[in-house]
Amino acid sequence: MTEHKPTDYLSYIDRVWRGEDTLLAHLSGVYFGEELVRVRERVGFLPAFANVAVFDTGDGLLLVDSGDIRTAAPLHAAVRAFSTQPVGTVVYTHGHVDHVFGVAPFDAQADGEGRPRPEVIAHEAVPARFDRYVSTAGYNTWINRRQFGVPSLDWPSTYRCPDTTYRERMTVERGDLTFELVHARGETDDSTYVWVPELKTLCTGDLFIWNTPNAGNPQKVQRYPEEWARALRAMQELGAELLLPGHGVPIVGRDRVHQALDDTARLLESLCEQTRELMNAGHRLDAVLHGVQVPQELLEQPYLHPAYDEPEFVVRNLWRLWGGWYDQNPAHLKPAPEAAVATEFANAAGGASVLAQRALKLLEEGEPRLASHLAETAALAAPADVEVARVRAHVSTGSGRRPRRRPWPVGCSAGRRRSRPRWRREPIWGPS
Incomplete structure (x- = not known):
């Protein structure tokens, strides 16, 4: 993997803004090396799937978010290279799992050095989110296995809970910097955005x-x-x-x-x-x-x-x-059970295979939404029909060409993948 200097990253983000480049390099880790990107004096930035901001307060470091479990070790190493000061505070912008699993190495370092662990600050709804994640771990496992194609994924059941919570607003003073934490409901009910007035810097989280x-x-x-x-x-x-x-x-x-x-x-x-x-x-x-x-x-x-x-x-x-x-x-x-409704439609049309073939025709005619209805109906009416299942899978991809009679070998495109850091090869857990 080719490493790039921070100046390269700053040039790259300008190209992304102008529409001259994409987020692929950022998300794939091309620009992540041994150091944080210093986006301005006293501000480090970890470019990853879920970003982390690091602030040198003059009296310890403050992190806004902490990334996912696979970036935890690289984040810790990068922060240690960024500054010898300890991490005293971590702010969760919300409780999604790709933002809250990087604190453990800093906790462990504090324990080993005999000093207090970092204080984790978050909105008061974050602990309730963690409780929900524990009680619905099975559901979150299944939907994220399906969404990201990782059949071995298991949803986490233990979390680093915040030490301090707030309701509407909270002012955190660390060193000579001020961090204004403001609650907002957006993608989540526990969102926090962070404003650092001395640096004119805004951390939005997933807002x-x-x-x-x-x-x-x-x-x-x-x-x-x-x-x-x-x-x-x-x-x-x-x-x-x-x-x-x-x-x-x-x-x-x-x-x-x-x-x-x-x-x-x-x-x-x-x-x-x-x-x-x-x-x-x-x-x-x-x-x-x-x-x-x-x-x-x-x-x-x-x-x-x-x-x-x-x-x-x-x-x-x-x-x-x-x-x-x-x-x-x-x-x-x-409603009646979906399979019963589908069987009635299939019987009226002359069989599930008739519906499946019509779905393929609609797809070729540029009607993927209608094609999806018919393909799903056919599959519900004939769940054991392999050819109908193949049509359904084909329609779901949105391709205009008819499916092959035999499925292609698994992993046929693996050789064309770009090499990436080990911790980036697995798809990211999806937030819930």
Whole structure:
């Protein structure tokens, strides 16, 4: 792996902002070496899937987030190279597992040196999140195995809980720096953004992630798009000159920070306003989903591409938040078992294979949504039919070509993969 100097990384993040480069190098670890990137005096930055910011307070180090379990050891080594001062404080911006599993090496070092462990500070809802993770570890194991294709993944059941919690706001003074912690509900109900006024630096956590806001993830708990937009507006008023996000690259310069926060807020505000208007007009969920028009000029911004979440999923989440789970389709209120409904449709169409072949035709005609309905119906009606299952899998990939009669060998593309650090080869646990 080729290592790059911090100056290379700063040049790289400028290209990403301009749309001349992608986040791939950042996420794959090309720019992570033995040292933190010093994005400005007294501020170190770990570029990883889930970022970590390190502040030299003049009286010890303060970390904003701590990364996931696989970056824990590299983070510890990088921080030790960054400064000989001890880590006295860690702030969790929220309780997702990719942000809270890097504290253990610092705890162990403190224990070995006979001094207090770092004080972990978080919003008061973080411990409740950890409790939920423990009680739903089985569910989170299955959804993340499926989402990230890691059949051996086991959801963690032990967590480093915060030592200190707060409710709305908290001022943390360390050395000659001030850290203003502010609670906001957005992707999570336990979010914190951190403002360092002396350095004009803003740490957003997952309130900004270089993506369409993850405000509607289908398999995850409730999100709060309207409050998320308000938090973005509040952050916008701070006049930050450096934005360190939970995911993705830093944004440097007051105008750029203002623009990124403004565009993200406008996207969420538009989705909220349109969804509310259609709901108030008495439309059911199907009409709302297909009636909301996404501002395309916003989605074209490099920091708002819908790669992890979709705007229409945000609409679904707003419906759940404001209107409950019923979509106003009477057939869905007390439905028959899906397999029974599918069997009736298949019988009426002349068999599951007929539905499957029609699904392939629709896919070739550029109708992947309709194709998905028919492929899923066929598979539910004939769960033991291998050819129907193959069609269903093919339709789910979105490819316009018909599937092969035999599945291709597993791992046929492995030889083309770029070599990456060992701790980056496994997919990341998905937040919940």
